[in-house]
Amino acid sequence: MTQISFEFFSPKTVTAAFSLSxxxxxxxxxAPQFSSVTCSKDPAQTLDTLRALRRSGLERLQAHVTCSTQQPADLPAYLKAAQEAGAEGLIALRGDTAPKGLDVTDLIACAKQNAMQDIFVAAYPEVHPLAQSSQSDLDWLKRKQDAGATAAITQFFFHAEFFLRFRDRAAAQGITLPITPGILPVQNWTATQAIARSCGTSIAPDLAEGFARAEREGRAEMMAIAQASELCDSLIQNGVEHLHFYTMNKAEVVSAICTALGKAPQQSLRRVA
Known part of the structure; x- marks a missing residue:
């Protein structure tokens, strides 16, 4: 049975906090295998969100930690605080700005010293915008594996062949850690296109036209569910055993996709009490 996991981000308003819950x-x-929380500019917000997710019934939480938001001297204390807030592991990222004396491998080493169970890192089926080449992406992933990372989660993509080729190239480079594909169900097509441009995710012309037409015809949600379900099914048919969903703090489309994949939601007793 295919495993699933979810990513959330810290809310910025009271209304958004209720929506997240x-x-x-x-x-x-x-029953996701784990759930993760992205790193806010204010790390305290990440800790608050970890606590909120734990209260909501999610388990095996992971805290995103970026080199750009942490000072080396503060990292051990922050990781301890994340564990106290409910994190069993971390997702170690470089971040969008130049590191302040930290390297992703430093994050991995510190997580190991703090006995974190899970140490996830990022991987890129399409070349990272700041990478010199696709080979340098693989070299970095191998370096992160050698430093002690236990698994990788990829940037989102819209075409299964990008992930499958990347997985095969990684294996040929001696990368043996599990590589989980990141899936971004389209919640807002305009916003999704902007995110894709910023991280180098390709959008085929026919896919772009399909989403644009679906929005014009008032069936954007149906299109999003169909597209992501088809992508996930193609990955599963090619041996993928775990899918990680970028939820954007919304449940409807993600729930429909999980149901289409054969996942049956369980009603929480506290929600019906």
Missing amino acids: RAAETLAGF
């Missing part, structure tokens, strides 16, 4: 409670019913 509702989404987390709904998605907890699918």
